[in-house]
Amino acid sequence: MTDRPVIGIYGAGKVGTALARLLVASGHRVLIAGSPxxxxxxxxxxxxAPGAEVTSPEILAATADVIIVAVPFGKAGTVPWDAFDGRIVVDAMNYWPPVDGNIAEIDDDPRTTSEINAARNPRARVVKSLNHLGYHEMEDDSMDAGSPLRRALAVVGDDVEARAVVAEIIDELGFDPVDGGELRHGVALEPGHPAFGRELSAAELAALLTPAVHLAA
Structure with a gap:
């Protein structure tokens, strides 16, 4: 994309509004839709999140070039996945049994949670990112490019171009993007796995993602 993509955020909670502030500051038009x-x-x-535009889920889906889903995982089914044909969709959610309760079909499913979400609309270009740091760290840890202390964030997905678009956004947000390859490698980013919640450099995060194909097998 030559112009900065319009970003849509589903979820006006702490994660969604923190991302909205960073994205507005980086020069993006940001649309946000919350719970009814x-x-x-x-x-x-x-x-x-001054500067972000509140809109309906339907208008957000029709307008945004990149859509970030930042609702509680248990509410993922309320998101209009069918409207995401051809859109780059960033899954920023985490399955938290203490919050969501134990969901048997998720616990018994060998796929990563992002693969499960991607199956809701195979025509969407799903990328996993922005889930393995806390909402408070999004602004606290954001740094200018070139900083030796810059924190890394992973981008995984089956669509190479979609990963590249999201990686550029990650860089604009103040983090070093690390291409983690296929969507199934996102298991390394989920709660209880190596990269989740850790402050890592690009080299350190890349090293953790290297064996992710074995973790996902």
């Missing part, structure tokens, strides 16, 4: 149960969403977003 969130009242006065325009006021909330105006205070915590």
């Amino acid at each position: 149960r969130q009242t006065a969403l325009d006021l909330l977003v105006g205070v915590v």
Whole structure:
């Protein structure tokens, strides 16, 4: 893409609004849609993520070039996946049994959670990223390019071009992007796995992702 992509964020919680602030600051047009149960969403977003535009899920899906899904994992089924044909979709969710409860079909499924979500619409270009750091770290750890202390974030997905687009966004957000290859390699980024929650350099994160094909087997 020659122009900066329009970013849509599903989820106006702490993760979604932190990302919205960073993306607006980096010069992107940002659309955000929240839960129907969130009242006065325009006021909330105006205070915590000024510059982001509140819109409906339908308009977001039709307008955004890149869509970040940042709702609680248990609410993933409420997202309009069928509207994501051809869109780059960043799965920033994590399956947290203490929050979501144990979901038997997830526990028994050998696929990564992003592969499960990707199957909701095979025509979407799903990428896993932005899930293996805390929302508070997104702004606290953001650094200018070239900083020797810059933290790395992984990008995995089966679409090479989609990974490249998301990697560019990661760089703009203030992190070193690391291409982790296929979507199944995202197991290394999930809770309880090597990269989750750790402050790593690009070299350190790449080393953890190298054997991810074996972890995903």
